[in-house]
Amino acid sequence: QVQLQESGPGLVKSSQTLSLTCSVSGGSVTTGTYYWSWIRQPAGKGLEWIGYVYKSGHTNYNPSLKSRVSISLDTSKNDFSLRLNSVTAADTAVYFCSRWYYDFWGDVWGKGTTVIVSS
């Protein structure tokens, strides 16, 4: 049973870089046809897709975040990471990592980690 766990700083200063890692257990990031994804949710609001990385290293990002975001895969550690540059208060949210079957549906989710951007 694949499980995901987010980790990283819970507090990031405005204009700096948010960095999170998603550790994958119970399965390999290199098997299957899965897009390893990041999704966020501001408090009291809906879900926003950030982007994904495929086992080949191919990435795809939300156009609204594309200029600031980078997602990478570390097959040696069986994890994948999110970097979001030049953060502002609008980036304060719960960040979830998730396993998606292509672009179609996310069947495994991490518990989420709260990131607060402070000034």
Place this chain on the structure above:
Amino acid sequence: QSALAQPASVSGSPGQSITISCAGSSSDIGAFDFVSWYQQHPGKAPRLIIYDVSKRPSGISDRFSGSKSGNTASLTISGLQTEDEADFYCCSYAGDSTRVFGGGTKVTVL
């Protein structure tokens, strides 16, 4: 692309059936049979309850069912139970490797 439109809230009494709508366009829901639904309890991660419009993952109650007509998808919860009280989100593939979420619907069990 614009978020899919869901009602902000839907309520029902225990044992009743409720339906949550998810309105999209001919570019997303109307174009692809890749609608998924997620249940999210407060403080928890979303949980996949419907994929490919109407399929249920293993372990999901058959009280949850999904359908689609034109540009609108629907989630029906039958035999409403107190533990069904949660937020529900729809999601659709929108082509060109993009997906769009709905704004979410809060289900209240009266």
